Amino acid sequence: MNKSPENFSKTQFVAKSKLYKPALRKEFVNRKALIERLEANISAPFTLVSASTGCGKSITVSQWIEEKGHNYGWLSLDEEHNDVQVFITYIVALFKEQWPQRTFHLESLLGASDLPSHLISALLINDLDESHEPFVLVLDDYHVIREQKIHEIIQEILQFPPEKFHLVILTRRDPPFKMARLRAQNKLLQIRMVDLAFTAEEAIKLRSKIASTITDEQIKSLIQNTEGWITGITVGLMGLNEGIAFEKILTSLTSSNSIISDLFDEVVYKGLPINIQKYLILTSLMDQFSLELIRTMEAAIDDSDLSPSGSGEFILLSRERNFFLIPLDSTGQWYRYHHLFKSQLNYRTERYFSKEVVERLYKAASGWFEENQMFEEALINAIRSEDLQFAVAVFKRHRIELFNQDRIQRLNRFIALFPPQARNNSLEIVLSSAMLENYYGNITDLAKHTRRAEELSKELDPHKPYDRKLLGELHSLKDIMSFKSGDMEGTLFHAEKAMEFIPGDEHYFQRDYSVAYYTMALSIKGFKDRALEKLDTEFRKLASSDPFYKMRLLQGRCIIHLLEGNTDLMATDGEALKTFIAPEVFPAAWMIGAYCLTASQYMTNRLDKIGSYHEDVKKHRYKDWPLGIMNLYFIKCLSDMAAGRWQELDREIVHCEILANEFGQESIKGLVKAFQVELFLRKGDIDSAIAISPFANFNLQPTFWYYYIPELTQVKLFIQTGMEEKGKDLLQGLTQKAREFHKKNMLIQCLALQAIIYAGESQYEAAKTPLQEALTLSKNLKNKRALLDLGRAILPLLKEIVEDQVDNAYVLELLQAFEEEKHYSLKIGSDNIIKPKRSNSDLSKRELEILSLVSRGANNGDIAEELSISLETVKKHLYRVYQKLYVKNRMAAVRRAQELDLLPG
Numbered sequence: 093m094n095k096s097p098e099n100f101s102k103t104q105f106v107a108k109s110k111l112y113k114p115a116l117r118k119e120f121v122n123r124k125a126l127i128e129r130l131e132a133n134i135s136a137p138f139t140l141v142s143a144s145t146g147c148g149k150s151i152t153v154s155q156w157i158e159e160k161g162h163n164y165g166w167l168s169l170d171e172e173h174n175d176v177q178v179f180i181t182y183i184v185a186l187f188k189e190q191w192p193q194r195t196f197h198l199e200s201l202l203g204a205s206d207l208p209s210h211l212i213s214a215l216l217i218n219d220l221d222e223s224h225e226p227f228v229l230v231l232d233d234y235h236v237i238r239e240q241k242i243h244e245i246i247q248e249i250l251q252f253p254p255e256k257f258h259l260v261i262l263t264r265r266d267p268p269f270k271m272a273r274l275r276a277q278n279k280l281l282q283i284r285m286v287d288l289a290f291t292a293e294e295a296i297k298l299r300s301k302i303a304s305t306i307t308d309e310q311i312k313s314l315i316q317n318t319e320g321w322i323t324g325i326t327v328g329l330m331g332l333n334e335g336i337a338f339e340k341i342l343t344s345l346t347s348s349n350s351i352i353s354d355l356f357d358e359v360v361y362k363g364l365p366i367n368i369q370k371y372l373i374l375t376s377l378m379d380q381f382s383l384e385l386i387r388t389m390e391a392a393i394d395d396s397d398l399s400p401s402g403s404g405e406f407i408l409l410s411r412e413r414n415f416f417l418i419p420l421d422s423t424g425q426w427y428r429y430h431h432l433f434k435s436q437l438n439y440r441t442e443r444y445f446s447k448e449v450v451e452r453l454y455k456a457a458s459g460w461f462e463e464n465q466m467f468e469e470a471l472i473n474a475i476r477s478e479d480l481q482f483a484v485a486v487f488k489r490h491r492i493e494l495f496n497q498d499r500i501q502r503l504n505r506f507i508a509l510f511p512p513q514a515r516n517n518s519l520e521i522v523l524s525s526a527m528l529e530n531y532y533g534n535i536t537d538l539a540k541h542t543r544r545a546e547e548l549s550k551e552l553d554p555h556k557p558y559d560r561k562l563l564g565e566l567h568s569l570k571d572i573m574s575f576k577s578g579d580m581e582g583t584l585f586h587a588e589k590a591m592e593f594i595p596g597d598e599h600y601f602q603r604d605y606s607v608a609y610y611t612m613a614l615s616i617k618g619f620k621d622r623a624l625e626k627l628d629t630e631f632r633k634l635a636s637s638d639p640f641y642k643m644r645l646l647q648g649r650c651i652i653h654l655l656e657g658n659t660d661l662m663a664t665d666g667e668a669l670k671t672f673i674a675p676e677v678f679p680a681a682w683m684i685g686a687y688c689l690t691a692s693q694y695m696t697n698r699l700d701k702i703g704s705y706h707e708d709v710k711k712h713r714y715k716d717w718p719l720g721i722m723n724l725y726f727i728k729c730l731s732d733m734a735a736g737r738w739q740e741l742d743r744e745i746v747h748c749e750i751l752a753n754e755f756g757q758e759s760i761k762g763l764v765k766a767f768q769v770e771l772f773l774r775k776g777d778i779d780s781a782i783a784i785s786p787f788a789n790f791n792l793q794p795t796f797w798y799y800y801i802p803e804l805t806q807v808k809l810f811i812q813t814g815m816e817e818k819g820k821d822l823l824q825g826l827t828q829k830a831r832e833f834h835k836k837n838m839l840i841q842c843l844a845l846q847a848i849i850y851a852g853e854s855q856y857e858a859a860k861t862p863l864q865e866a867l868t869l870s871k872n873l874k875n876k877r878a879l880l881d882l883g884r885a886i887l888p889l890l891k892e893i894v895e896d897q898v899d900n901a902y903v904l905e906l907l908q909a910f911e912e913e914k915h916y917s918l919k920i921g922s923d924n925i926i927k928p929k930r931s932n933s934d935l936s937k938r939e940l941e942i943l944s945l946v947s948r949g950a951n952n953g954d955i956a957e958e959l960s961i962s963l964e965t966v967k968k969h970l971y972r973v974y975q976k977l978y979v980k981n982r983m984a985a986v987r988r989a990q991e992l993d994l995l996p997g
Contacts, residue, residue: 106185107466109380109420113154113166113230121297122159123152126287130156133281134226137253138274139260140267143285146323146432149262150232152288157228164228165190170379172468174239177203177501180212187219190227203501203679204714209244211754214975216245220254221936227257234263243268250274252968277964290315290322299329310338317342323432367397371406373444374398376437377453377476379469380420380428383407385460392456393449451477458486467494471506483510484518491524495601496640498678500531519548523565527602530572533717542569554593561600564593568602571609580833583613596630604644607631611648615655616833623652643673647681650688654797657837659874662692670708679715687720690727691799694734695837697876697909702731718755719763723798725751726767730800730881733774734913743992745771750977762789766802773808774883785809799877801826801838807845811852820849840869840878848885856892863889871902880909935976935994942969947986947995 130153133139141149157164165186173179184198197215201207220227237243247269250259261267274280290298295311306314306329318324364372374389375381383403390398407427410417416433420426429437441450454477462470467490474483487506494503507521507528515521526541549566552559567590574582587610594603607630614623627648634641646669653661666688675682690705706728713721725748732741745768752761766788772781790806803826810819823845830839843866850859863886870879879886890907894900935943938959945955952970956963970982977988989995 106182107468109426110168110170110182111166111186111189112168112420113157113164114150115419116151116154116158120151120155121290121294123148123155123294125291126152126283127156127159129283129287130281131160134160134162134228134258136281137258137279138250139258139281139283140271141260141262141283141288142264142266143283143288144264146321146430147285147288148322149283149288152283153230153260153262157230162228163190163226164230166230166232168232169234169236171236172505174237174242175501175505176206176212176239176241176245178505179239179242183216186229191223194222199676200711201714202676203498206756207714208754208756209241210248210975212241213245213248214972217249217252217254217972217975220257223256225256228260229257230260230262232262234261234267235265237267250279252971253279285319285321288322289319290325295325298325306338313338313342323430367399367402368406368409370395370397370444371403372410372437373441374453375406375427376429376434377441377450378428378457378473380426382426385457388460389453389456392452393445395449451479455479455482458482462486462489468502468506471509475509480511480514480518484514484520487518488520491520492600492602495524495527496599498680500528504528516544517548519545519552519562522548523562523569523602526569527565527605530569535576538569539573542566542573545569560593561595564590564606565602567593568606571606575609575613580613580617583609584617587613599640607644608648608651612651612655615652616835618834620652620656620834624649627652639672643669643678643681646672647684650684651797654684654688654691655835657695657835657840657873657875659692659695662688663696666690666692675712675715679712680717680720682712683709683716683720683724687724687727687798690724694727694731695799695873695875695877697734697880699731699735702728713751714754718752718757718760719792722748722752722760722763723800726798726800729767729771730877733771734877734880736913739993741771746988746992759789759792762787763792763802766790766792766805767800769809770800770802770805773805773812774881778812781809782813799837801841804838804841804845811849816849823849836869836873837875837878840866840873840875841882843869844879844882844886847889848882851885851889856889859889860893860896863893867893867903876906876909879906880913884910935973935989936969939969939973939976940994942966943973943985943989944995946970946982947989 130139141153143149154166156162157166165183167173167182167186173182180198180201184196184202187194187196187198196219198212198219201212201215231246246259246261246267250269253259271280275282292308292312292315295315296308299306299311314325314328318328371386371390375386378385386403386406387400390400390403410427416430418428418430420428428434445453454473458470458473458477461467461473471483471486474486477483487510491503491506494506503524507515507525510518510521515525522541522545526538526545529535529537529541545566549563552563554560554563567586571583571586571590574580574586587606590606591603591610594600594606596603607626611623611626614620614626627645631641631645631648635645636642646665649665650662650669653665666685669685670682670689671685673682673685686705686709690702690709693699693702693705706724709721709724709728725744729741729744729748732738732744748764748767752764765784769781769785769788772778772784788802788805790802792802803822807819807823807826810816810822823842827839827842827846829835830842843862847859847863847866850856850862866879870876879890887907887910890903890910894903894907941959942955945958950958952963952966955961955966959966970985973985974981977985977992986995
C-alpha cells in the first residue's frame, strides 16, 4: 500500500509533504532578475515576499534556491502550525533533514508545557549558530499564522539573527513585525506584487512554453491589463489556445482580474471529458491527494463517469494540461492544487456532486487517511463532512490510544478542531477535555468539565460495555478530584468504581490513572503493602510481555516508595524506571524515576553521583511538570550545600530562578523564593530570608512525595523571627498531617524540629520523645539528611541521646556526618570551600570576551575596535548574552556572570 507522507511514530508526527519545496517543471519561466535580486540579499537576514495568490511567490523562491544551490529548509504552513508545539516539531524535523546526525537544543522543548517566546527563540538561535554553515529557512503561506507567540519568536530571531542564516517568508499579507526597524537596519528585502509581475520578455518565454500564437503586441496588452499578474497571463494564453477571442480576454481582465472566474470553464473544461471534469472537482475537496486516495473516494459514490483506470489517466492529463498541479514529493505520489485554482474548483462542486455525495466523499477520504494512520487528516475530513456524529466517532476510535501514548498536545489540538457545540455535547470530548485540564493543572476547568460529563452521562446504560467504560472515566476524574482535595476515602471509592467499569485487559490511560490514585491513597492511609500488591495484580503479568505495563508498574512503585520515604526501594526502582524509559517518549515517568533515584542518594547522604544525575535532568528540563523539575533542581542545590560547594550552590540557585521565569508560572516562582528562604535560614542570614519571604509560596500543592517541604521553611522562619507560637501551631498541624497521610520523610523533619523547639525552651526531657521517634524512622528508612539538614541546632540533643542509650551506633553515624559536614558561614575562608568546577555555561567564547570587556567599562564602540568586529555584531552578541543569562541590561549581565563564576567578582 502507498504510504502517506506522515510519519506516525511515537517520537513525533510530521507530514513530510509539508517539508518539500515546490517541484520545478520545464514549463516554468526562469525569473532571472528576481533570482539575482534574492541572491544579492543573501547576506542580510530576512526576505519578505508578500503578494496575493497566483503571483509566483513559491516558484520564484524555489528557482532561486535550486539555481544557487543553497542549503535550505522549506515549511509549508497551515492551520495546525498555530500550535507552538507543532511549529517547533516541524522546525526540528527540518533541522534533522539537513543535519541528521546532530542533536538540537530545540528538541528539549518537544512536548514541553507553555513556554515563553524568548526561550524558544534563544534555543533556535543557538541551534542555527552551531551549524557553522549557510542555511535558508523558507516559511511558506505565513499568512495562516495567527498565534502571537510564533510572531514573537520570529521577531526575536530577526532582531539579532545568527550569522549565515537567512529567513524567507512567503505570505499573502504582511506579518505583524517591526518592519520599519528592520528596513532601517538594512536587514530586510521586500519582494512585492509589482516586483513579481511578468515582464514582456518573460511573457514571451511563457508563450513559447505554452505554444501560443499570440503576437508581441498582444502580449504587451495582456501584461498591461493584468499588471503582469502571472496567473492571469497564463490563463489568458491558455484561453487563446482554446480559441477564445483576444478581445473577450482583455474585456474580462478589466474587471478586477475576473478572468479566472469568467473564463475558467472555457479555459480549463473546454474539450475535457466529463470524467476528467469530475476528477478535478473530487480532488479539489482535498488539501493533498494521491492516486490511491482518489480511487478510494471514487469507489464510495458509485458514479458511472468515474473508473479505476480513469484516475490514473486524470493524473497524467493534469500534469500535461498545466492544471496548476503542485507535486509534494520527489516520487510524484502526492499532489495539491494551487490555492487559486482549488478555490475556483470548489465554487463549482455543486454542479457535479450533490451535498449527500460530497458528504460521502469526505467520509471516504477520512476512512482512507485513518487507515493510513494520518489521524489529523482523517478528523479534518470527517468534520468537513458536516456529520458531527461521524466526526466524533473518528475521534472516539483514537483518543484512548493518544492518551496512552501521552500525546497530550495533539489531543488538545484535535479537540479544538470541533465546533463549540460538539465540544460541549459529546461526552467523549468532555471527558477528554477534563483529563487534559488535569494534565495542565487547571483544577477549576477540570471540575467544570467533570460536572458537564456527569450531566451527559445520565443517558448511559451501565449494562453496555462501551457505556461502562465512559462511566469508568467519569469515576476516574472524580478520584482525581477527591485526591487533590485530600479526601482519600473518596479517592478509593471512585478509583474502585473506575477499575470495576473499565476492564484491565487492555491499554486504557484513565484506568491506569485510577490504579495510580488508588494505590497512592492506600499508601497514604498506611496500607503500603496492599498498595504494592494492587500494583502487582494490575500490571505484573502484563509487564513481562508489554513494556508499557512494565513502565506503569515501576512508576507506581516509585510513587509509593516516595510517599513512604523508603530510600532503598526508591534507589532500586527509580534507577530501573529511569533506565527503562526514554525521556523523549514518556517524560513524566522518566522524571519520577530520576527524582526517586536522585532523592534517595541525597536522603542517604551519598552525594557523589547527584551532579551527574542532574546533568541528565537538565537536558530534559522542559518536558515534565514544572513542580517536579524544580524539586529535582532543589535536590542538586541541597547536595551542593551539604558538600560545601557554596559557589556552585549560588550558581544553581540562579539557574532555578531562570527556569522558574522560563516556566512563567507565578506559583513556581514563589516556590523558588520559599526555597531561597530555606537556604538563607541555613546560612544564618535572617535579614535576607525576611526580605524575600513576602514573595515566597510556602503552600504549593501537592507536596506528597517531595523531600523539600516549603511549609516547614515557614515554620523555621516564624521561630527565628519572634513568632514562636505561630510557628508551633503550624508545626503541630503539619505533624498531624504527616501522621494522617503517612508521610514519613515529612514526619521525621516535623518531629526533629519539634525536639529543637522544646530544647530551645529548656524542655529537654520533652524533646527526647519526638527526637527518639524521628531517629527510629530515620534509621529504618536510612534518611540521614532529614536530620542533618536541621543543622547544628540538633547536635546537643544527639549527644545527649548518645549518653543515654547503649545501642547508639546510628546516632554516632549521624554525629560523624555532622563533623564531616561543610557548614556555611557568612565569613567563609578559602580553606572552608570546596572549589567548584567551572560552570558549563551556554555562553560562547566570543560572548565571554565581550562580557569581560563590558565588566571593565568598555562601551560597544570600544569593544568593536578591540575585537575587530562590527558594532552590529557586538549588539547581536550582547542581546544573546541577555537572553542566556535572563537579564535586561549590561550591568545585570555582568553581575549574573559573576554569580555564575563566569567572570571574576
